[in-house]
Amino acid sequence: MIFGLAPLDIIVIVVYVLIIIYMGWRTKNKVKNSGDYFMGGRKASKIMMIANGFGGATHTDQAIGVAGATYEIGLGGIWYQWMYLFATPFFWLLGPVYRRVRYVTTSDFFEERYGVKHGVAYSLMGLLYYIMDTGLILKGTGTALHAVTHGEISSSVIIISITIFFLLYSVIGGLASALVVNLIQGFFILILSFLLIPFAINAGGGIEAIKAHLPAYMFSFVAPKEATLFFIIMVVINGLIGVVVQPHQMALGGAGKSEKSCRTGWTYGTFTKRIATLGWAFVGVLAAALFPGIADSHRENAFGLMVVKLLPTGLLGLMVAAMIAAILAVLHNYMVGGSAIITRNLYKKFFVKDMDIKKELKIARLSSIFLVVGGVTIALILPSVIDGLVIVWHFTAFFGIGFWMAIMWRKANRYGLWASLISTTLCTLYSGPYFSFGLGWTTAYQIALYLPVGFLTMIIVSLFTKSEPEENLNRFYTLLHTPVGEEYKLAEKGIDAVFEGESVADGKKSEGSLEENGHSLLLVDLLSLHKKFSFKRYREDIVGFLWATLFVIGILGIGLLAARIG
Secondary structure, X not given: OEOOEOHHHHHHHHHHHHHHXXXXXXXXXXXXOHHHHHHHHHOEOHHHHHHHHHHOOOOHHHHHHHHHHHHHHOHHHHHHHHOOOOOHHHHHHHXXXXXXXXXXXXXXXHHHHHOHHHHHHHHHHHHHHHXXXXXXXXXXXXXXXXXXXXXXXXXXXXXXXXXXXXXXXXXXXXXXXXXXXXXXXXXXXXXXXXXXXXXXXXXXXOHHHHHHOXXXXXXXXXOOOOOOHHHHHHHHHHHHHHXXXXXXXXXXXXXXXXXXXXXXHHHHHHHHHHHHHHHHHHHHHHHHHHOOOOOHHHHHHHHHHHHHHHOOOOHHHHHHHHHHHHHHHHHHHHHHHHHHHHHHHHHHHHOOOOOOHHHHHHHHXXXXXXXXXXXXXXXXXXXXXXXXHHHHHHHHHHHHHHHHHHHHOOOOOHHHHHHHHHHHHHHHHHHOOOOOOOOOOOHHHHHHHHHHHHHHHHHHHHHOOOOOOHHHHHHHHHXXXXXXXXXXXXXXXXXXXXXXXXOOOOOOOOOOXXXXXXXXXXXXXXXXXXXXXXXXXXXXXXXXXXXXXXXXXXXXXXXXXXXXXX
């Protein structure tokens, strides 16, 4: 045994590591400028966008967190990740929004819509998100692999080792390498999600015998505590509001070469994750039957314990490789997105405004390393994966209010957004358990307070304060009303498209504009639909949204049927 692993397991892991490093370095010649580094040149096909949507949104700490929650409270713990299930059809509507604005970062979005100060404020939030979530990812994976190695390697050593491996291939290739490598990573993530289940059922003597050892609520998707129905409703709403400003979404939704590839990639890549999440949830429930007695404070050890106790030699190494793969995909996206914020929205704006291509690419790579180091620091001090996850939920929702209002309501302005950000923050601090004077409310009740307060504050303050400059608003909404493939319209109006990409139009050529022939956006025109609506005009949005809704129903059905087996 070497570090608690058999030689065959070590060989499997080493082969995987070498393959990924080789693929990452192969893409280095594709990176000619920062546009290639940050957005992959906007050349990604549908299959690449699906793989990136799946890999970029799925990581090992999520599997560990969900398995730990379901170990304690049953299948209801799945909502720590299924909170975005009902939001996923909206990704079909949002994908072309990210692609049409042609921005590189969400900081660009806030700066162009609300002004420089809001761009900087979002940049700081975005960097905090990247560093915090990177820490969560490394923390969860380090905890699980510590168990897999029978405690022979500390979680700190594991975290640092994974970081070094990750940096060896990712800093060179940026998003260009992520789009290629994630095609392989997705396969490993699926292994991570389902490999344990047949071994667990066999060890427990069949699903009927396992159910006999567990209370009935363990197989319910509504838990008697923690993940109650009210909690589920609140986190689902909060997830829809906040997911739009998770800073890596600009690349997940905007790196495709066409609007259809962006829609398809983000929506169905995420649906693949929703299916994988079912595997994580059942692993936790099965662990509760096979290995009872794990303390609540250590419930996140359940996943690693299952790996150690159930998998034979060779497959154990494959699972370790899968656990590493599931974090590399998302870390890659985080690193690239964070370096874009530092390079474009902070360094170029406040330090060196005019940089040549080589200098900008160098700064991007150096800032990538800074972000990863920050994430490692968080991982080494963070007490719990779930604790960190809740913090992330809060501050993304605060900015999410401003994003939704920006695309739907022309009157929304910077003063309203400042007021909204301040009011939601104060509501969260006062209602939560953070200070002695706080009300000590749970997460669900905090959400029920700060979301309506945030929206109302933004609306009221925007109505009674000065509007955004008309020139800025016209530029912003012209981008949203110019489908990919009609960039000549932007040129005619003197509007630059940043890192335009291949600009491949969707659908068949037809007379008239693309907007008039199925490519108008429901979210952008929401307040004027009573004047504009026709099925022909919004065909892409409507048909795609309905198909995605059917997928939601199907995934829920699969989960309910699986829970009733035996």
